[in-house]
Amino acid sequence: MPFPSDLTGVLTGDKLLQLFEYAKQEGFAIPAVNCVSSSAVNSVLEAAAKTQNPVIIQVSQGGGHFFCGKGVKDDAATRAASVAGSVAMAHHVRAVAGMYKVPIVIHSDHCAKKLLPWFDGMLAADEEYFKKNGEPLFSSHMLDLSEETDPENIEICEKYLKKMAPMKLWLEMEIGITGGVEDGVDNSGVTKDKLYTSPEQVYAVYEKLSPVCPYFSIAAAFGNVHGVYKPGNVKLSPELLVGHQEHAAAKSGKAKPLFLVFHGGSGSTPDEIKIAVGAGVIKMNIDTDTQWAYWDGLRKFEAANRGYLQGQIGNPDGDDKPNKSKYDPRVWLRKAEETMTTRTEQAFADLLCNNELSK
Numbered sequence: 001m002p003f004p005s006d007l008t009g010v011l012t013g014d015k016l017l018q019l020f021e022y023a024k025q026e027g028f029a030i031p032a033v034n035c036v037s038s039s040a041v042n043s044v045l046e047a048a049a050k051t052q053n054p055v056i057i058q059v060s061q062g063g064g065h066f067f068c069g070k071g072v073k074d075d076a077a078t079r080a081a082s083v084a085g086s087v088a089m090a091h092h093v094r095a096v097a098g099m100y101k102v103p104i105v106i107h108s109d110h111c112a113k114k115l116l117p118w119f120d121g122m123l124a125a126d127e128e129y130f131k132k133n134g135e136p137l138f139s140s141h142m143l144d145l146s147e148e149t150d151p152e153n154i155e156i157c158e159k160y161l162k163k164m165a166p167m168k169l170w171l172e173m174e175i176g177i178t179g180g181v182e183d184g185v186d187n188s189g190v191t192k193d194k195l196y197t198s199p200e201q202v203y204a205v206y207e208k209l210s211p212v213c214p215y216f217s218i219a220a221a222f223g224n225v226h227g228v229y230k231p232g233n234v235k236l237s238p239e240l241l242v243g244h245q246e247h248a249a250a251k252s253g254k255a256k257p258l259f260l261v262f263h264g265g266s267g268s269t270p271d272e273i274k275i276a277v278g279a280g281v282i283k284m285n286i287d288t289d290t291q292w293a294y295w296d297g298l299r300k301f302e303a304a305n306r307g308y309l310q311g312q313i314g315n316p317d318g319d320d321k322p323n324k325s326k327y328d329p330r331v332w333l334r335k336a337e338e339t340m341t342t343r344t345e346q347a348f349a350d351l352l353c354n355n356e357l358s359k
């Protein structure tokens with residue numbers, strides 16, 4: 001099936017649903033790359049444009065705070081700075097989207113219970129944008145209440161989905177725990193059984209949320225871990241996702257009813273990704289690897305030009321030679337962008353998302 005030609009620019013609502021359905025049917029997942037600056041956003045959009053693929057730009061609460069400016073205190077009761085920064089990033093994406101000519105999804109990452117004020121603030125921005133434009137500012141948001149009991153997790157998700165449904169705003173939820181450490185949330189000590197979600201747990205979510213609307217996806221745990229670690233005693237088992245999908249299909253009578261999301265995929269093998277995508281994973285989060293890539297470009301530039309970066313004037317070519325062409329941030333930040341773009345291009349290939357727009 002050719003790529004739907006009406007899926008252009010920032011996608012929300014039924015267009016986003018259409019994109020995820022297309023990905024599930026065609027067997028690819030879309031990289032969702034965490035960004036903390038306009039420079040990172042542009043690096044990711046550049047990779048999407050180069051490879052002619054849809055892409056997901058995502059912001060975490062900490063990333064949103066950074067986008068606002070770390071000099072501004074983020075009040076814990078309102079998370080006003082995180083909200084302002086996340087909203088700013090969404091507006092930046094919308095402002096430049098047309099220049100890249102690819103379908104773009106704007107998403108917010110993990111939101112634990114204690115961060116709900118951040119979520120509420122973004123929803124308020126969505127509602128305001130919806131009143132003027134007939135669609136929300138963001139395409140989707142994630143609620144991660146996996147630290148709570150399952151009934152509470154699912155109940156809160158249902159409550160929020162009902163609030164989001166009139167705007168056709170997508171909800172990603174997590175059940176079972178992704179191990180490791182990300183953005184200040186430390187799950188490195190959780191017990192092993194919590195790192196594997198059961199098919200019954202996943203179906204309980206589907207059963208509760210599907211009567212509300214079709215705009216939701218599930219991040220189930222299958223031994224996935226945030227960050228890159230030495231191989232440990234938890235084994236990545238993407239074949240569990242196949243079981244979740246089959247269980248949900250048998251129970252609901254619908255073929256492949258679940259939209260699944262892959263968290264903590266850094267360092268996973270092409271075979272593991274292939275199994276996950278085949279099971280209905282339509283989005284995979286990328287953070288750790290692109291963080292390294294962004295730094296790596298800068299690291300190499302600094303190492304190659306160290307003698308030119310020790311003062312404004314004076315370098316190996318002469319004591320009176322100027323160094324502006326090296327320390328101009330457009331030069332060294334661009335090096336970080338180039339390697340982040342290259343790493344994101346690789347992510348597309350890994351997720352079997354290849355030149356989709358020309359299909």
Ligand SMILES: [Zn+2]
Nearest residue numbers: 178263264285
């Ligand atoms: Zn995650």
